[in-house]
Amino acid sequence: MEIIMSILAGVLFTAGVYNLLQKQMLRIIIGTALISHGAHLFILTMGELKTGAPPILDYDIENYTDPLPQALILTSIVISFGVTSLLLVLAYRASKENGTDNMEKLRGNEND
Amino acid sequence: MSNLAALPIVIPLIAGVLAALFHKKLKIVRVYAQILTLINTGVVAYILFYVHQNGSVVLESGDWVAPFGIVLVADMLSMTLVLTTNIVAIACIFYAPKSLSQKQEEFYFYTFYFLLISGVSGAFITGDLFNLFVFFEVLLMASYGLIVLGGEKVQLRESMKYVLINLFSSMLFVTTIAFLYSVVGTVNMAQIAERVGEVEQTGILTTIGILLFFVFGTKAALFPLYYWLPRPYIAPNPVISALFGALLTKVGIYSLLRVFSLIFVYERDVTHEFFIWIAALTLIFGSIGALSTNNIKLVVAYNIIPAVGFMLMGIGLYNSTGFSGTVYYLVHDMIIKAALFLLVGAVAYLAGTSDLRKIRGLIHHYPLLGWMFFISAFVLAGIPPFSGFVGKLVLLQGAMEADKIIIAIIGLGSSLLILLSVMRIFVRGFWGEKDESITPNRNAARGFIMPIAFLLFFSVLLGVGAEWFYPSIESIGDYLMNPENYIESILKE
Numbered sequence: 001m002e003i004i005m006s007i008l009a010g011v012l013f014t015a016g017v018y019n020l021l022q023k024q025m026l027r028i029i030i031g032t033a034l035i036s037h038g039a040h041l042f043i044l045t046m047g048e049l050k051t052g053a054p055p056i057l058d059y060d061i062e063n064y065t066d067p068l069p070q071a072l073i074l075t076s077i078v079i080s081f082g083v084t085s086l087l088l089v090l091a092y093r094a095s096k097e098n099g100t101d102n103m104e105k106l107r108g109n110e111n112d
Numbered sequence: 113m114s115n116l117a118a119l120p121i122v123i124p125l126i127a128g129v130l131a132a133l134f135h136k137k138l139k140i141v142r143v144y145a146q147i148l149t150l151i152n153t154g155v156v157a158y159i160l161f162y163v164h165q166n167g168s169v170v171l172e173s174g175d176w177v178a179p180f181g182i183v184l185v186a187d188m189l190s191m192t193l194v195l196t197t198n199i200v201a202i203a204c205i206f207y208a209p210k211s212l213s214q215k216q217e218e219f220y221f222y223t224f225y226f227l228l229i230s231g232v233s234g235a236f237i238t239g240d241l242f243n244l245f246v247f248f249e250v251l252l253m254a255s256y257g258l259i260v261l262g263g264e265k266v267q268l269r270e271s272m273k274y275v276l277i278n279l280f281s282s283m284l285f286v287t288t289i290a291f292l293y294s295v296v297g298t299v300n301m302a303q304i305a306e307r308v309g310e311v312e313q314t315g316i317l318t319t320i321g322i323l324l325f326f327v328f329g330t331k332a333a334l335f336p337l338y339y340w341l342p343r344p345y346i347a348p349n350p351v352i353s354a355l356f357g358a359l360l361t362k363v364g365i366y367s368l369l370r371v372f373s374l375i376f377v378y379e380r381d382v383t384h385e386f387f388i389w390i391a392a393l394t395l396i397f398g399s400i401g402a403l404s405t406n407n408i409k410l411v412v413a414y415n416i417i418p419a420v421g422f423m424l425m426g427i428g429l430y431n432s433t434g435f436s437g438t439v440y441y442l443v444h445d446m447i448i449k450a451a452l453f454l455l456v457g458a459v460a461y462l463a464g465t466s467d468l469r470k471i472r473g474l475i476h477h478y479p480l481l482g483w484m485f486f487i488s489a490f491v492l493a494g495i496p497p498f499s500g501f502v503g504k505l506v507l508l509q510g511a512m513e514a515d516k517i518i519i520a521i522i523g524l525g526s527s528l529l530i531l532l533s534v535m536r537i538f539v540r541g542f543w544g545e546k547d548e549s550i551t552p553n554r555n556a557a558r559g560f561i562m563p564i565a566f567l568l569f570f571s572v573l574l575g576v577g578a579e580w581f582y583p584s585i586e587s588i589g590d591y592l593m594n595p596e597n598y599i600e601s602i603l604k605e
Contacts, residue, residue: 020276043286068299076245079249097265
């Protein structure tokens with residue numbers, strides 16, 4: 001199970017990086033979203049997956065899922081939601097102000 | 113008393129949230145922000161004093177004992193840096209009303225400012241790798257807000273790149289934490305260090321260490337990863353540039369210092385040797401970059417890069433002298449970078465342009481500003497008796513102790529290039545014939561001078577009074593050489 005999840009995370013990373021290297025702003029944002037999903041999946045996998053077990057450590061439960069990765073990705077997901085929405089707003093404003101959403105045309109020149 | 117460790121994070125956080133409630137009443141919010149920054153600095157200074165007297169303060173939040181809960185560690189290293197952060201913050205908050213437009217101030221400048229301080233302090237104080245990521249995000253979120261404040265064309269264009277590069281490195285950080293968690297099964301820095309020590313750092317751990325180096329290296333703008341830095345840093349208002357230049361890259365360097373003095377210290381031929389080379393390349397390319405442009409703001413922004421190279425050199429040397437040199441240089445550089453950004457901001461405001469070819473003879477109109485620039489150029493390049501000299505001297509001494517002559521020579525050579533790059537501004541912008549077309553604006557200049565003089569005072573004090581400060585910084589160097597102290601203070605076995 002862990003192997004399959006790792007491969008899935010790898011696929012997400014690949015697709016994310018591919019999108020990140022495009023010129024269109026919206027595609028780049030989709031790329032960052034995919035990469036962050038890959039990272040979250042990765043954290044979850046790294047704490048070992050135990051299907052059907054609750055993430056609770058109690059005295060009489062023997063088989064439990066590690067709760068820490070879940071706490072970590074919860075935090076990380078919230079952050080990535082926030083940043084993605086900020087990035088969408090920013091890309092919208094940037095493309096409106098500069099008249100283009102092509103990163104190639106958004107290079108700087110001296111003294112401006 | 114362990115709750116003390118949370119105060120430098122909580123005070124600015126609450127202050128920032130409250131500042132959002134009356135963000136349009138500029139007169140009130142300005143005074144409020146100034147007073148709260150001063151109060152926070154007072155509290156931090158008290159904590160530093162307390163830590164100096166009684167040893168590290170460790171807060172185990174929610175009474176979850178160390179390896180299980182979230183810990184905040186206020187030791188000498190982190191509190192020194194938090195105090196420096198707050199000194200920079202004082203100068204910036206008094207400079208802000210003169211430099212920001214009314215629109216920028218109304219759009220929550222003070223809220224973002226406080227959140228930035230809170231995030232930076234948090235990153236310095238936390239004792240947990242995942243919380244380091246969280247505080248990185250807190251300070252980056254505030255910096256995203258600050259960088260687009262005003263919403264000009266250039267700002268929006270540059271902020272896209274800034275946000276993207278930081279987002280990518282944050283995601284890499286989370287992935288690296290996942291790797292580390294799967295190998296050592298904890299995110300508490302002290303426990304990671306302990307467990308890495310038990311297995312003597314096998315190959316996979318060194319790989320994780322290098323991955324972490326790339327994450328922090330991106331934030332700190334080290335050699336191949338610095339290309340994103342100069343332009344986004346000059347896009348916003350000078351106050352914001354000063355806060356960024358003084359604080360953000362330094363958090364990256366602090367994280368490197370912490371991680372590579374505490375956790376990954378067993379394969380030094382691989383990691384620390386690699387740092388020396390990266391530091392050399394950073395020094396060379398950064399100082400060449402600073403010479404490559406005629407934009408005075410860009411010159412200062414490029415100068416961040418060789419400074420980071422110097423600090424990395426201290427980490428790579430891995431001896432007590434090298435570490436104390438890094439810490440000294442960190443403190444010195446935070447102060448002088450803020451002062452320089454504020455100075456070029458003032459120059460660009462008073463001359464009406466940041467193009468060096470169009471500025472000349474400013475010293476005839478603003479003598480005090482000119483001489484302050486002269487002094488800060490000397491501080492930056494490390495001319496005695498200023499603070500840059502002491503920092504570089506200690507670092508070079510560390511290089512000699514570690515038998516790394518080449519890096520010492522590269523460091524000295526790049527210092528000359530740095531001096532050349534800032535002296536060029538002084539010679540061509542301040543010196544020369546009087547420019548009659550400028551009508552001097554003495555009122556504005558006076559407002560700019562006070563905060564800069566405040567920072568320069570500390571810079572000179574750090575250099576002239578090195579005898580007073582150096583012993584405690586040297587003890588930080590020793591403390592970093594012996595990670596057992598840190599581990600014991602948290603895990604308490």
